[in-house]
Amino acid sequence: MEIRWDILAEYAPFFAKGTLLTIGLSVVSIIIGCILGLFIGLGKMSKNKWIALPFNIYVTFFRGTPLLVQILLVHFGLVPLLLGETNGITAAITALSLNSAAYVSEIFRAGIQSIDKGQMEAARSLGMNHQQAMRLVILPQAFKRMIPPLGNEFIVLIKDTSLVAGIAVKELLYWGQALQGQYYRVWEPYLTAALIYLVITFSLSLLLSKLERRLTTE
Template identity: 50%
Template structure:
């Protein structure tokens, strides 16, 4: 058993590096998407509101695995747009996380008392300046816990990329198992590696929450 754990570890270390890369880059891009879409969901402009709402409901209403296949296979078949596996994976995480982050942003902004907007206007600030200097800093503080949870969710969602043969953590474990016909140790260690990332992430998240008193 120990020998099998030692044997699978190099595979999993390689896989976890790619898993983290896809997750971090994807969620960062997703945050940018989510910030704009979330604010769009609060817009009084019907076109902006409608576009933002359709995006959120479409992405949240379909499984991420379907989105992965659409980006990697569908776009190539229909439009001739070809992404390599890693790029397709990052795009899938970004688009998927962006929809959920949009709702986090919307909820965070709406949680700020309306009196804060009035305070901005009384200081002679425009709506965009009020958002930037008064509303957003307070709202972002409240967004931190759900954003941390979304990071962990997106991290675990990367396991689905094994369906398009991305060499992430789960795929590497499967490769070792298929090659050696040993199954317990690879999948056990895949779970351990996920916990090695998620548990410290949750601890840091709780520390940040207490520090910011959110």
């Protein structure tokens, strides 16, 4: 098999733009997913079953259905319903964020519940209300334990962005498919895309490992 370096050079700028969009989609989606996930996780922990019910349904739906189906529902259904017309990037961020929030909520819930109940009691005895104790005492301790699973979720999300190529969002895999469709070549476009994904995820894994070691030594 002879590698066509000329077509890789031709598509290099497009792969670069696709990589930047992939990273951008991932960062924005994980930030939104973490914010939503925190509220959903706290909602699931409510002692009132009627308050917790919609949060449980949300998590069950998004964890129990394929992400690709969710992307198509958002792209062809939710976004046109809200905006009057669809938009690929808006749909991608929305679907990825909603999906990520379901998994992040479980990470937050498990992290918070892993903290000894005596910590909350001690904070309350010092005059803090529940919200202050959660924000100043429980969450900072839980966050250190949540770094590894949150990092794994971010890595998964980066790879999941490849699915939005199905709604013509011009991220990394989209340009791999474009190259394959133009030149009828398989190895060059898809191996290039796979290598770029590998570099991104491996670099992130190293960064998260370093951050985790630093937090555990503090």
